Amino acid sequence: MTGLEPAELGAYAVDEAGRIDDRPGLHEEIGLAMAGSLNVRRSVLQLLDRLCPEFADWAVVALTNPRTGGVQLYGGVDVTSVVKVSRRALAGQALERVLATGRSELLHVSSDDLGDGLTGLIPHQALRDQAAALRPADVLGTGLTARGTVVGALITVRGQGRGFGAADTELAEQIAARASLALDSARLYEQRSQIANALQNSLLPPELPTVPGLDLGARYRPALEQLDIGGDFYDLFQRDGEWLVALGDVAGKGVEAAVLTGRARQSLRTAAHFVTDPGALLAALNAVFTDDISHRFVTMICLRVRPQPDGGLLVDVAVAGHAPPLVARAGGDVEEVACDGAVLGVVPVAEYPVTTVRLAPGDQIVLFTDGIEEARGESGFYGQERLLELLGRYAGAGADVTCAAIEQDVLEHLDGRAHDDIAVLALGCTG
Amino acid sequence: MIADLTPTLTRFEHAVAEIDVTSALAVVDEALASGADPIALLTEVIGAAQRAVGDRWQRGEWSVAEEHAATAVATAATETITREVRRGPVTRGRVVVACAEREWHALPAMIIDCALRSDGWDTTLLGASTPALRLNQYLQDLGPDALAVSCSMLGSIPTARRFVEASTAAGIPILVGGPAFGSDDLRARTLGATGWAADATGAITAMRELPAVVQPAQPLADGPVEEQAALELNHGELVATLTSRWPRPDRAGSPELDPALAKDAVELILHALWAALLTADPRAITETAWWIRALLEHRDAPVALVATLHQEVAGAIRDYPLAATLLDDSWPSAERL
Numbered sequence: 001m002t003g004l005e006p007a008e009l010g011a012y013a014v015d016e017a018g019r020i021d022d023r024p025g026l027h028e029e030i031g032l033a034m035a036g037s038l039n040v041r042r043s044v045l046q047l048l049d050r051l052c053p054e055f056a057d058w059a060v061v062a063l064t065n066p067r068t069g070g071v072q073l074y075g076g077v078d079v080t081s082v083v084k085v086s087r088r089a090l091a092g093q094a095l096e097r098v099l100a101t102g103r104s105e106l107l108h109v110s111s112d113d114l115g116d117g118l119t120g121l122i123p124h125q126a127l128r129d130q131a132a133a134l135r136p137a138d139v140l141g142t143g144l145t146a147r148g149t150v151v152g153a154l155i156t157v158r159g160q161g162r163g164f165g166a167a168d169t170e171l172a173e174q175i176a177a178r179a180s181l182a183l184d185s186a187r188l189y190e191q192r193s194q195i196a197n198a199l200q201n202s203l204l205p206p207e208l209p210t211v212p213g214l215d216l217g218a219r220y221r222p223a224l225e226q227l228d229i230g231g232d233f234y235d236l237f238q239r240d241g242e243w244l245v246a247l248g249d250v251a252g253k254g255v256e257a258a259v260l261t262g263r264a265r266q267s268l269r270t271a272a273h274f275v276t277d278p279g280a281l282l283a284a285l286n287a288v289f290t291d292d293i294s295h296r297f298v299t300m301i302c303l304r305v306r307p308q309p310d311g312g313l314l315v316d317v318a319v320a321g322h323a324p325p326l327v328a329r330a331g332g333d334v335e336e337v338a339c340d341g342a343v344l345g346v347v348p349v350a351e352y353p354v355t356t357v358r359l360a361p362g363d364q365i366v367l368f369t370d371g372i373e374e375a376r377g378e379s380g381f382y383g384q385e386r387l388l389e390l391l392g393r394y395a396g397a398g399a400d401v402t403c404a405a406i407e408q409d410v411l412e413h414l415d416g417r418a419h420d421d422i423a424v425l426a427l428g429c430t431g
Numbered sequence: 432m433i434a435d436l437t438p439t440l441t442r443f444e445h446a447v448a449e450i451d452v453t454s455a456l457a458v459v460d461e462a463l464a465s466g467a468d469p470i471a472l473l474t475e476v477i478g479a480a481q482r483a484v485g486d487r488w489q490r491g492e493w494s495v496a497e498e499h500a501a502t503a504v505a506t507a508a509t510e511t512i513t514r515e516v517r518r519g520p521v522t523r524g525r526v527v528v529a530c531a532e533r534e535w536h537a538l539p540a541m542i543i544d545c546a547l548r549s550d551g552w553d554t555t556l557l558g559a560s561t562p563a564l565r566l567n568q569y570l571q572d573l574g575p576d577a578l579a580v581s582c583s584m585l586g587s588i589p590t591a592r593r594f595v596e597a598s599t600a601a602g603i604p605i606l607v608g609g610p611a612f613g614s615d616d617l618r619a620r621t622l623g624a625t626g627w628a629a630d631a632t633g634a635i636t637a638m639r640e641l642p643a644v645v646q647p648a649q650p651l652a653d654g655p656v657e658e659q660a661a662l663e664l665n666h667g668e669l670v671a672t673l674t675s676r677w678p679r680p681d682r683a684g685s686p687e688l689d690p691a692l693a694k695d696a697v698e699l700i701l702h703a704l705w706a707a708l709l710t711a712d713p714r715a716i717t718e719t720a721w722w723i724r725a726l727l728e729h730r731d732a733p734v735a736l737v738a739t740l741h742q743e744v745a746g747a748i749r750d751y752p753l754a755a756t757l758l759d760d761s762w763p764s765a766e767r768l
Contacts, residue, residue, distance in 0.1 A: 042574040226565055395496075411560060
């Protein structure tokens with residue numbers, strides 16, 4: 001902007017004393033503000049918020065929908081407003097040209113043809129009425145071109161006596177250059193995150209059902225804090241009046257491991273249509289994972305829960321290369337279930353012996369992954385000792401309370417340090 | 432509708448004291464069926480009962496496990512009200528509700544979530560102790576109209592500041608509240624939050640008044656930020672030093688103070704220093720001193736230990752001049768204690 005005569009800067013850029021307004025930073029400011037967001041709607045809000053009144057009296061951002069050819073119009077008097085306009089409504093209008101060519105169009109609106117003058121760039125009646133109420137002098141449409149594609153247009157309006165000069169158009173184009181890159185990045189991010197979220201949702205730990213006689217609780221903390229999924233998993237479902245519960249750990253972290261947890265859970269549910277003995281289920285899964293080309297190991301605990309007429313529960317436990325579950329009695333005694341078996345996916349044929357434990361009302365069985373015992377804090381690993389001690393203290397407190405306490409204790413032990421995936425599931429007998 | 436909720440509160444408190452989820456849910460269901468206002472139930476029944484739960488722990492009547500079990504009863508009741516409230520239509524924008532890292536009291540955030548949902552906001556609740564990275568992911572994915580953050584513990588204030596930065600960098604206004612923010616908006620303002628609310632009702636009003644877009648929060652003053660970061664970095668070491676010196680084991684005639692409780696008190700004071708440094712509000716330290724005094728009194732420990740705690744902390748943080756000054760200026764005098 002330097003080197004331009006004040007007259008070329010347009011009325012708005014010169015203050016009352018005739019000094020050139022020191023405003024070359026606006027496009028930079030907008031670029032920085034928009035870089036703070038990867039969400040299309042929030043990015044548009046960042047832009048609109050800084051355009052008025054600094055640059056214009058009224059502004060709307062039009063973003064094209066590549067699928068329908070229509071546009072979404074953001075802003076106006078209410079910056080949060082969003083309206084849709086069809087491709088047909090744009091036909092033959094100035095806005096259609098701006099969206100096609102990316103080139104700016106400036107319309108001077110005379111006071112007696114307010115409506116007609118605005119129609120070209122503002123293809124929506126309510127928004128047009130807002131702009132008309134300003135008795136505008138100029139409407140400026142600036143193309144938003146990013147990475148070779150026109151993604152939308154910036155429509156700005158100034159009131160009487162403050163029309164857009166050549167320098168204003170230039171500034172609008174500089175703003176548009178930064179805004180369009182930010183909006184396009186946000187759009188790309190949003191498309192990716194929609195895909196990621198759809199896939200992630202299918203891999204999230206299941207919501208725990210309400211089951212009479214059973215008290216269920218669970219907690220899940222992936223190693224990668226920004227994700228909701230990881231290589232640990234748990235699942236539970238009903239088969240013929242009995243409940244099958246699984247908790248396991250796929251070697252590795254992050255998305256690749258999470259994908260395999262989905263397959264492990266699906267394999268288990270399929271196998272459970274034919275057999276519900278936990279030992280036989282793990283043997284079937286072992287065969288599946290040995291054949292699998294992914295060559296990842298999986299450790300798992302599988303439980304079959306059989307409610308008894310007296311209100312107690314019989315729990316059949318089988319373990320594949322995983323730390324055995326702990327049983328916390330109502331009175332405070334805690335014991336490890338004696339059970340062992342090979343990691344899934346290593347040897348083609350393996351047997352998984354079943355140990356049966358009986359839970360009386362107030363007792364609970366706690367399943368957990370190695371992210372708990374191996375959580376490394378300032379004073380070393382969290383370890384089984386701390387877990388046993390905590391379970392003794394929380395005897396009778398309920399499954400959800402127990403899991404919440406374990407999660408908190410482990411994270412406090414870590415004190416902000418990185419950790420492996422953490423999963424814990426408790427199943428109590430309510431009688 | 433203004434209905435007297437006192438009988439409901441009495442029955443609910445009884446159910447919580449007995450850790451009887453079934454009865455507690457029956458009380459809430461009954462109140463909802465007879466047309467009780469969900470917000471009134473949240474604040475005047477669940478919130479009120481929950482304060483009594485905290486008091487019982489402080490008085491030593493309940494173990495931590497019992498306190499947590501009682502809280503789970505209140506949590507289940509809040510979930511019931513939330514389910515009811517979610518049947519109503521969404522009439523406003525989207526809000527993310529979160530607890531900052533180190534904040535394990537998830538119930539207040541649940542109550543705020545429920546209250547805002549009842550006012551028509553489309554809320555997404557992130558659970559206890561949310562890391563800033565995870566919050567950021569949700570802010571970018573959802574692009575909410577606002578973020579609401581609940582802090583009960585002073586130790587969560589540093590992450591609350593990171594939440595302020597994450598939120599305002601994206602132009603998203605942030606509303607904060609909870610006991611860690613104190614009884615006025617000073618701490619919230621210093622941290623750069625857009626708004627502050629004292630309770631669920633206040634959160635509803637404040638949320639409606641937030642601007643659509645905010646500017647990035649101003650940087651905090653360098654000196655306090657650097658000291659707070661150093662204190663946080665050396666936290667484990669400071670806790671170890673202080674718990675080895677306080678309370679003095681050789682104090683004849685005084686009952687043994689539970690080491691877990693002593694560690695809690697030491698952690699609280701250090702967290703209060705973090706909060707006072709970042710929020711420029713020394714009352715965080717004063718309030719903590721009085722709270723520890725009440726705790727000691729209830730546990731039949733000599734209240735003189737409050738003064739010795741002050742001396743030990745002052746000695747341990749000699750290398751942190753701003754924190755040391757804050758501590759000395761705001762610790763209640765021996766005569767008052």
